[in-house]
Amino acid sequence: MSIHSHPVPGTRFLRGPLLHCLAEPDKNTDATEYFNDALLHIKDGYIVACGDYQSLKQSYDDHQLAYLEHHPDKLMIPGFIDCHVHYPQTEMIAAHGTQLLDWLNTYTFPVEAQFADIEKSRDVAEVFLQELLRNGTTTALVFCTVHSESVEGFFQVAQARKLRMIAGKVLMDRHAPPEVLDTAETGYQQSQQLINKWHGVDRLQYAVTPRFAPTSSSEQLRLAGQLLADNPGVYLHTHLSENYDEIAWVKELFPAADSYLDVYDQAGLLGRRSVFAHGIHLCDDQCQRLADTDSAIAHCPTSNLFIGSGLFPLKKLQKHGINIGMGTDVGGGTSFSMLQTLSEAYKIQQLQQVNLSPEQAFYMATLGGAKALDLNDKIGNFAPGKEADFLLIDLHATPLLKFRNQFCKDWREALFVLQTLADDRVVAETNILGCPQG
Numbered sequence: 149m150s151i152h153s154h155p156v157p158g159t160r161f162l163r164g165p166l167l168h169c170l171a172e173p174d175k176n177t178d179a180t181e182y183f184n185d186a187l188l189h190i191k192d193g194y195i196v197a198c199g200d201y202q203s204l205k206q207s208y209d210d211h212q213l214a215y216l217e218h219h220p221d222k223l224m225i226p227g228f229i230d231c232h233v234h235y236p237q238t239e240m241i242a243a244h245g246t247q248l249l250d251w252l253n254t255y256t257f258p259v260e261a262q263f264a265d266i267e268k269s270r271d272v273a274e275v276f277l278q279e280l281l282r283n284g285t286t287t288a289l290v291f292c293t294v295h296s297e298s299v300e301g302f303f304q305v306a307q308a309r310k311l312r313m314i315a316g317k318v319l320m321d322r323h324a325p326p327e328v329l330d331t332a333e334t335g336y337q338q339s340q341q342l343i344n345k346w347h348g349v350d351r352l353q354y355a356v357t358p359r360f361a362p363t364s365s366s367e368q369l370r371l372a373g374q375l376l377a378d379n380p381g382v383y384l385h386t387h388l389s390e391n392y393d394e395i396a397w398v399k400e401l402f403p404a405a406d407s408y409l410d411v412y413d414q415a416g417l418l419g420r421r422s423v424f425a426h427g428i429h430l431c432d433d434q435c436q437r438l439a440d441t442d443s444a445i446a447h448c449p450t451s452n453l454f455i456g457s458g459l460f461p462l463k464k465l466q467k468h469g470i471n472i473g474m475g476t477d478v479g480g481g482t483s484f485s486m487l488q489t490l491s492e493a494y495k496i497q498q499l500q501q502v503n504l505s506p507e508q509a510f511y512m513a514t515l516g517g518a519k520a521l522d523l524n525d526k527i528g529n530f531a532p533g534k535e536a537d538f539l540l541i542d543l544h545a546t547p548l549l550k551f552r553n554q555f556c557k558d559w560r561e562a563l564f565v566l567q568t569l570a571d572d573r574v575v576a577e578t579n580i581l582g583c584p585q586g
């Protein structure tokens with residue numbers, strides 16, 4: 149039945165299996181809610197109600213439910229949340245043979261230099277956002293490049309698609325080729341102009357985005373802190389403690405700082421809306437400081453493996469109570485698929501004799517990611533009042549999935565099979581504010 153068949157515009161009733169998180173799984177045994185047969189009611193882009201079909205249908209009359217979309221073979225889940233990704237690096241995904249610092253000089257900076265051109269920025273943003281949606285990712289925290297045009301192009305395309313996206317201009321005033329550098333002062337001014345123009349417009353929000361400590365002077369980091377102080381609600385997005393050579397370089401460049409994190413801390417960059425990608429090699433003091441300031445870490449497993457950065461100590465960060473979301477980190481990462489990302493996250497824990505449960509992994513890719521981005525009041529699950537960004541998943545999308553799924557005892561096993569074997573092929577429908585995307 150077509151969604152256009154409901155006589156009230158903006159209204160949809162969907163029926164079928166549904167899975168979402170109500171809280172973090174390890175802290176609450178009822179944290180993940182599964183319905184074999186659910187009813188989902190959407191109006192004007194928001195969730196009105198979600199529950200067991202037989203119980204919830206009593207709330208509606210037969211006329212309303214005559215327009216039900218019944219998907220007994222599809223699983224409804226919230227849209228995935230990618231907490232760290234670089235849209236300009238879409239064209240350099242799968243670049244061979246280097247670790248972080250060489251990888252930046254060899255591949256990243258030459259590609260990013262092209263984004264002074266707004267046409268180029270719009271074209272790549274189109275490809276990037278289409279790829280996110282095909283993979284079921286509905287919100288992302290996104291690096292642009294040092295050029296204001298790269299942010300303009302990205303936000304224009306995201307706005308046209310009504311997407312909830314956070315992005316910002318890279319701040320980088322040293323240790324890179326001149327075509328990808330700003331200065332402390334121009335970086336500050338251009339960021340403020342972009343904040344004035346885009347932050348809070350429709351579903352778009354701005355992130356102050358120093359690339360990482362080695363490519364920003366102390367003055368630039370100080371001004372980044374000033375931007376945060378002057379613009380409450382704006383995000384901070386950067387990299388932290390990814391690779392040993394990088395950490396040694398930070399120590400050399402900032403001899404007065406106690407640690408890598410302390411460089412950011414001294415500039416006033418920690419807080420509820422601060423998201424640090426990676427955080428692989430952190431001591432207990434740095435973990436505690438992240439937790440105390442309610443800062444978040446974006447875990448990027450395919451990138452950590454591909455660039456050879458290290459094994460993410462998930463348990464240690466969880467013990468400190470740090471907010472953790474998942475990131476694909478394309479182009480350092482190798483897949484736009486959050487399912488493939490979770491598959492690699494599981495293997496990284498296996499190498500450390502830790503079992504990552506499918507519920508915990510699913511949480512980090514949905515409600516946990518929303519919490520890491522301080523958006524858990526708006527997205528991340530099917531709670532009434534939230535924005536209706538959600539997916540229909542075809543558990544039988546490939547012959548192997550179809551065969552394997554018939555042996556699954558329960559939804560937990562099916563969820564683990566999904567995150568281990570699936571990719572974009574299972575995403576049958578991505579909905580933004582209740583509307584299927586083409």
Ligand SMILES: [Zn+2]
Nearest residue numbers: 234425477480
């Ligand atoms: Zn990155």
